[in-house]
Amino acid sequence: MxxxxxxxxxxxxxxxxxxxxxxxxxxxxxxxxYNQNEFxxxxxxxxxxxxxxxxxIDFDYTLEIKSNNVNEIRKAVRKFRNKSSCISVxxxxxxxxxxxxxxxxxxxxxxxxxxxxxSGLNHILAKVALRNNVAVELCFKDVLKSYLAPRxxxxxNFKDVYTLYRKFGFPLILSSRxxxxxxxxxxxxxxxxxxxxxxxxxxxxxxxLTAANxxxxxxxxxxxxxxxxxRVDDEA
Amino acid sequence: MKLKxxxxxxxKNNRYLTVxxxxxxxxxxxxxxxxxxxxxxxxxxxxxxxxxxxxVMKFYDxxxxxxxxxxxxxxxxxxxxxxxxxxxxxxxxxxxNSRISITTVGLSGTIKASQKYI
Numbered sequence: 182m183x184x185x186x187x188x189x190x191x192x193x194x195x196x197x198x199x200x201x202x203x204x205x206x207x208x209x210x211x212x213x214x215y216n217q218n219e220f221x222x223x224x225x226x227x228x229x230x231x232x233x234x235x236x237x238i239d240f241d242y243t244l245e246i247k248s249n250n251v252n253e254i255r256k257a258v259r260k261f262r263n264k265s266s267c268i269s270v271x272x273x274x275x276x277x278x279x280x281x282x283x284x285x286x287x288x289x290x291x292x293x294x295x296x297x298x299x300s301g302l303n304h305i306l307a308k309v310a311l312r313n314n315v316a317v318e319l320c321f322k323d324v325l326k327s328y329l330a331p332r333x334x335x336x337x338n339f340k341d342v343y344t345l346y347r348k349f350g351f352p353l354i355l356s357s358r359x360x361x362x363x364x365x366x367x368x369x370x371x372x373x374x375x376x377x378x379x380x381x382x383x384x385x386x387x388x389x390l391t392a393a394n395x396x397x398x399x400x401x402x403x404x405x406x407x408x409x410x411x412r413v414d415d416e417a
Numbered sequence: 418m419k420l421k422x423x424x425x426x427x428x429k430n431n432r433y434l435t436v437x438x439x440x441x442x443x444x445x446x447x448x449x450x451x452x453x454x455x456x457x458x459x460x461x462x463x464x465x466x467x468x469x470x471x472x473v474m475k476f477y478d479x480x481x482x483x484x485x486x487x488x489x490x491x492x493x494x495x496x497x498x499x500x501x502x503x504x505x506x507x508x509x510x511x512x513x514n515s516r517i518s519i520t521t522v523g524l525s526g527t528i529k530a531s532q533k534y535i
Contacts, residue, residue, distance in 0.1 A: 198484075206520065325510055328459070362484070363439060363510070363518040370507040370520050373500040 183368045184392035186212045186243055186267055187291065187318065187356035190219070193226045196240075197233050198362055204238040207368040210393075212267055214243040214358075217257045224264065241396065243267040245291065251280040258286050266399050269318060272301055282310040285408075288395050289354065291318040293342075298334070300341035307349040316352035316391055317342060321371060322364055340379050352391045353384075429470055430496040435523035435534035436506060438488040442515040446476040449490055452517065456509040461501055469502055470495040474528055477535055489522075491531050499524060 188199055190213030203211050215223040223242060234240055244265040246257045254270055254277065261268065267288050270281045273295030281290045290310065293301030302310075302317065310317060319342060323335050346353045355375055359365045366374075375385050404412040438449065450473050457466045472493040479487040494502040506519040523534030 206522075325508060363516050365518075366507045366520045367522060369524075370503050374504040374507055376500060377504040 182210070182389060182393055183208045183371075184210045184212075184389050184396070185356050185359075186289065186354060186392045186395070187214050187245070187269065187320065187358045188212065189358060189360040190215045190223055190242070191360070193229055193233075195361075196226075196230055199359060199365065200234050200238050200240060202362045202365050203359075206365055208238065210239040210241070210396075212241050212243040212396075214245040214269070216245050216247050217261070220244050220261060220265070241266040243269055243289075246270045249274050249277060251276060254280060255284070258284065262286055263403065266396055271295065273297055275301070278302065278306060279309075282306050282313060282315045284315070285313045287315055288399065289316045289318045292320055292323065293317060294335065294338035295323075297338075300338040300345075302342060302345055304345065304349070307345040307351055310351040311349050314352060316354045316395060317346070318354045318356055320356055320358040321366070321374065322358040322360070324374075325364060336378050343379050343384075346384075352395075353388050354392045354395070355385065355388045356392075431470065431493050431526075432496050432499050433474065433525055433528055433531040434492045434494060434499070434503060434506075434521045435525075435531045436490050436492055437520050437522045438490060439485040439518040440488070440512070440515055441485055441517075442513070443486050444488065444512070444517070446473060446490075448512065449473055449476060449488070452509055452512050452519070453492060453506065456519070457502060457505040460505040460508050465501065468495060469498050471502070475532075485516075489535050491528060491535075 185208055188211045190196060196213055200211060242265055244261045246254050248254050258268055269289035269291040270287055272278045272281065272290050272293035278290060278293050278301050281287050319339055324332055327335055357365060372385050376382055401411060406412060453471060453473060457469060457471065473490055474493050475491040477489045479489055481487055503521045509517055509519050523531055525531040
C-alpha cells in the first residue's frame with residue numbers, strides 16, 4: 182500500500198488534479214497538508230473534495246504546524262488534535278525538533294534537517310522519538326527542488342537519518358510534498374530514488390506501513406486510555 | 418565497412434523504460450535526449466552514467482492540456498541499472514527555464530512490449 186502523508190493542499194481544483202494524477206501513478210492514499218492558519222478553511226471544502234474523489238483515491242488532511250515557538254505549537258496541537266488525522270510539525274530549529282519528539286500528541290516531525298547544515302537529529306532525539314512514537318519525515322521535494330551542492334547536502338542529511346533509524350528504530354516516513362502535478366512521480370520511481378540514497382526496499386516498504394499505522398492509530402486515538410490500553414466497544 | 422553483429426552471448430542486455438514527460442513548453446526528441454543525459458550525469462556522475470547504455474528509442478506526442486504539454490518516450494538502458502536511471506530521470510525538473518517532469522510508467526524487455534504503456 183502506497184501512502185503519502187504530505188501532499189501540499191491548495192484550492193479544490195488543484196487538489197483534485199493532484200489526487201487524480203497521484204491515483205494514476207499508483208498511490209493509494211494521500212493526505213493534503215495545510216498549516217494551522219489554513220486548516221479551518223480547508224475543512225470546509227472537505228465534503229466537496231470527498232464527493233469528487235469518491236472511487237478515485239483515499240484522502241485525508243494533515244495539519245502541518247509551522248512555528249518556531251514551542252508554546253504556539255503545543256496550543257495548535259491541542260486545538261486541532263481531534264479534527265485532524267495526522268499532525269506534523271515542520272522541524273529545522275533544534276528547540277522545535279526536541280519539543281516535537283517529546284510530545285506524544287504529535288505524529289510526525291517533518292524535515293528535521295530543514296535549512297540546517299546537519300540532519301537535525303542525534304542519538305538522544307532518536308531515542309525520545311522512539312519512546313514517544315513520533316515519526317521522522319523525509320521529503321522527496323527537498324531533493325527535487327535543489328541542485329548540485331545543496332542537493333548533495335540534503336542527501337547526506339538523509340543518510341545521517343538512515344544511520345540513526347537503523348540503530349534506534351524510530352518510525353520513519355517518506356513523503357513527496359508535491360505542490361503541483363509536476364512534482365508527483367510513480368510509486369516505483371519514488372521507491373527507486375530512496376533505495377538509491379541508501380535505504381533498502383524493505384525499509385522503504387516499512388515506511389509506507391508506518392504511514393498507514395499512524396492513520397489507523399489516530400482513528401482510535403479518542404478510545405485510548407493509556408499507552409497500550411484501549412476502550413473496546415464490542416459487546417461480545 | 419560495417420562491423421559484424423556480435424553473437425548473442427556477447428551482446429548487452431537491455432531494458433526499455435516507457436516514460437511520461439510533462440513540460441510547460443513544447444520539446445522535441447533531441448531535447449529529450451539532452452534532458453535524459455543531463456539528468457543521469459547530474460545525479461549518478463559521469464563514471465556511472467557510462468554504464469547505462471542510454472538511448473531514446475521512440476518519442477510520442479500526446480494530448481496537451483491547459484497546464485502542460487504531454488509526451489511519452491521509450492528509453493533504452495542496460496539491464497541492472499534500471500533503478501539508477503529511473504531515479505535520475507525522476508529528479509529532472511527544469512529545461513531551458515521551463516518546468517518538466519519525467520516519470521517512468523512502464524518497464525519491459527522489448528520495444529514491442531513497452532509500447533503497451535503508450
